[in-house]
Amino acid sequence: MRCDEVVQKQQREDEGRLKVEEALAEAKIRKCPKCTTPFVKSDGCNKIICRCGAKICYICQAELDKENPYSHFSDSKCVMYSNVEEDDQRAMREAGLTAAQAYRQELQETGGSDLRVNIDVDRIMHVNPLRDVNLIKPSNPVPRRRRSFFRRF
Numbered sequence: 295m296r297c298d299e300v301v302q303k304q305q306r307e308d309e310g311r312l313k314v315e316e317a318l319a320e321a322k323i324r325k326c327p328k329c330t331t332p333f334v335k336s337d338g339c340n341k342i343i344c345r346c347g348a349k350i351c352y353i354c355q356a357e358l359d360k361e362n363p364y365s366h367f368s369d370s371k372c373v374m375y376s377n378v379e380e381d382d383q384r385a386m387r388e389a390g391l392t393a394a395q396a397y398r399q400e401l402q403e404t405g406g407s408d409l410r411v412n413i414d415v416d417r418i419m420h421v422n423p424l425r426d427v428n429l430i431k432p433s434n435p436v437p438r439r440r441r442s443f444f445r446r447f
Contacts, residue, residue, distance in 0.1 A: 303411065307412060310398075313396075314415055317390055317392065324350075326346060326348055327355060327356070335381075341358065341367075351370075352381065354370070398413070
């Protein structure tokens with residue numbers, strides 16, 4: 295490759311990385327579908343009640359039924375309790391992969407596909423998808439009980 299091609303490739307990779315990082319940050323912060331108030335869950339169940347009164351599923355961000363909001367968790371792939379960090383990491387990874395694909399598509403449409411741009415979402419997130427299997431598949435929907443390490447005498 296010529297020097298100008300190397301510089302151009304690096305600029306495109308930096309631009310793609312920036313778009314992926316912005317998508318990762320936005321995926322961590324969820325928004326109410328009714329009033330667009332941003333929120334982040336720290337713990338508890340996946341039924342979120344916004345200050346505007348809307349009931350929202352934290353996983354899919356769908357507005358829940360006013361009469362029976364818990365029916366959403368029995369009728370869909372969403373679960374009532376899950377690991378917050380895994381949910382956030384999974385949502386961020388999906389958003390990052392979507393942003394990277396959109397950037398590659400944008401490059402193809404503008405005629406910049408002659409330079410191969412490498413945007414590794416997993417490297418940007420500092421995760422190993424082979425080690426962190428929970429990012430690829432949903433977590434166990436049943437909360438685990440902690441066992442006591444003390445024996446009774």
